[in-house]
Amino acid sequence: MEIIPVLGIGLAKEGDDVAELIMDGVKKSGINLEDGDVVVVAHSLVSKAEGKIVKLDEVTPSHHAIHLAKATGKDPRHVETVLRNAAKILRIGHGVIICETHHGFVCANAGVDASNSGGEAFLITLPDDPDESAHRIRSGLRRLAGVDVAVVITDSWGRPFRKGAVNVAIGCSGINPLLDLRGRKDLYGRVLRSKIICVADQIAAAAGLVMGEADEGTPAAVVKGLQYDKTNIPARTIIREEDEDLFR
Amino acid sequence: MEIIPVLGIGLAKEGDDVAELIMDGVKKSGINLEDGDVVVVAHSLVSKAEGKIVKLDEVTPSHHAIHLAKATGKDPRHVETVLRNAAKILRIGHGVIICETHHGFVCANAGVDASNSGGEAFLITLPDDPDESAHRIRSGLRRLAGVDVAVVITDSWGRPFRKGAVNVAIGCSGINPLLDLRGRKDLYGRVLRSKIICVADQIAAAAGLVMGEADEGTPAAVVKGLQYDKTNIPARTIIREEDEDLFR
Incomplete structure (x- = not known):
């Protein structure tokens, strides 16, 4: 699996087309965007283009x-x-x-x-509907580059119990953010009873390693070579319902 | 940045040398382990070798x-x-x-x-001292392969508020798990006041995308091309003190 920072994306302003900004950076960075890649975008880029200032x-x-x-x-x-x-x-x-x-x-x-x-x-501030934003960027990339990619929009969040922020997925399109392994077997043949993985958050965190949080100006990254479930499920399904949450 | 699964690692048993198991897999996988790489290891491999069954x-x-x-x-x-x-x-x-x-x-x-x-x-169960385990694996890899790498030991944890588990760092050696950006400037020259990134958790999550949780038998991965702070700080520093925690 390869995670490539998208360099050369300029400062966004209200009304900009995020897919165009990303394609501009993808070309400047010499990245060959292909079907099945995952394009990870910091919400700051999306929020600015959507006027959320x-x-x-x-x-x-x-x-x-x-x-x-x-x-x-x-x-x-x-x-x-x-x-x-x-x-x-x-x-x-x-x-x-x-x-x-x-x-x-x-x-x-x-x-x-x-x-x-x-x-x-x-x-x-955050986009009003980050899943809808991801969908629009994905459609834009299909129109501009003729590729079918997944899009994950991220923010950097602190956590209870642990210091330091990590990138998480707040919007997505073209991917199932949760991978349900229940019913699969472990190495010893034991059936897994409770294992669900938040793939979208792992993708967001991985991209966070190359995207930077300060003045790097790399608000996007491309993930290549990842096997993922291409079922189109929104990132809002990651939210744990209040009645299932032990800490709310 | 590249994340390569280490294939061909056999089932560990008590008393096994984890560094030897990893080097065996690294060779079988054709990976060229180099100075500055990060070797990510699932705690299950470490726990078994340490008899934590x-x-x-x-x-x-x-x-x-x-x-x-x-x-x-x-x-x-x-x-x-x-x-x-x-x-x-x-x-x-x-x-x-x-x-x-x-x-x-x-x-x-x-x-x-x-x-x-x-x-x-x-x-x-978890290793008694995952930072010490990471240190021992790192020393073993230096001895066996003559390389200076960082080691991150992971587990897959659920979270409050969000569904699905993500890989986190429970032990590390040869890396500062937290990247403190306070004092650095953003794209517009504004000084960042509160930004600390948990790089070790982002590395763990990234490796989780290729390591698998079921019967894949890939309890390790190698991260190449990541810039990180090589200061040797244990993963226990990631733990947020109880009096600074709003959810304990």
Whole structure:
């Protein structure tokens, strides 16, 4: 399996076609995009093209946001943006607000980020429907390059119990994000009873190793040589329902 | 970056030298192991060589284990083994016992697993000190092949909030598992304030894509072409301290 960073993608702006930006980078990087490849895209690229940028100057914080800003050491307008992107607040502490987003994702600050947003005056938020975004990028790549690839859109999230963020899949198209091994046998012939693998999150994490989080400017990567289930299932199926979750 | 499965590794037994098993597979797979490669090893291979196999017949369950077995639908001897490997129980439900292990890891069933343990009569547990195991494998590979590689030992864990297991790093040697980007600048020159990446978990997840979880018999992989911090820091530093954890 090979994971190749897509270099030379410029800074995106609202209205840009993400598939065109990626194809431009793919060509500049000398990558031969083929059927069955997986194209991994950082949500920051998608969010910018979809106009999911918030100008801090235009945000009026509520009383609740001002109160939470004091508790977390954040800008009240930043907290207000987090609250607008949150369906629920789960925990507050250590400078973060752990939220359930409108998509159902559980992550810090409802996915609202200040890094690579365009400067101190801006925040970047998640796409409204990352599965739909992935589908659109995949269709675009088929139209532009005549290839049938899978697309995975990622964000970098912290976790309970473990330090450090890892890339996870927040949207996908052309792939089943979960691989159900139940019923298959292990090396000794014992039938596996509970093993489901989150392939999409493993792909996202793998791509995170070459994509960079700072000023590298590599918001996409191409995975070659991976065997995966090409059934088209959205990444929202990765979300564990609240009544099956032991930590919500 | 390239991730190559190590094929042809036989079934390990107590007392086997893991570095020898890996080198045997590396040769059979035609892999040219080089300085700077990362060798990723499933803990099952390490645990077996270290004799971390429990015979169910030899386990006498306590009253507590018998009680918990009814609540979780597990074999009482399996539950007893989980309790012996747990320092704390955090949650019980949906057929799993979420534990803090003696190492400090938070995972289902204290890492005690029935798959690839050797059959229905056996369970497999985590190595006593996976960082020390990784160090020993790394020294062995240096001795056998004259190469300086990093070693990451993995297990496949479920997560709160998200379905499906992903491979994570439980031991490492020759690598800093955490990459601290604080102080670096983003694409727009904004200084990153809070970004730490768990590179070791991303490596583990990436290798999980080629290693397999069922009967593939590929308990190791070699990662080539990855830039990483070669400072030798143990994987136990990934554990988030309880007082910094919002979900314990």
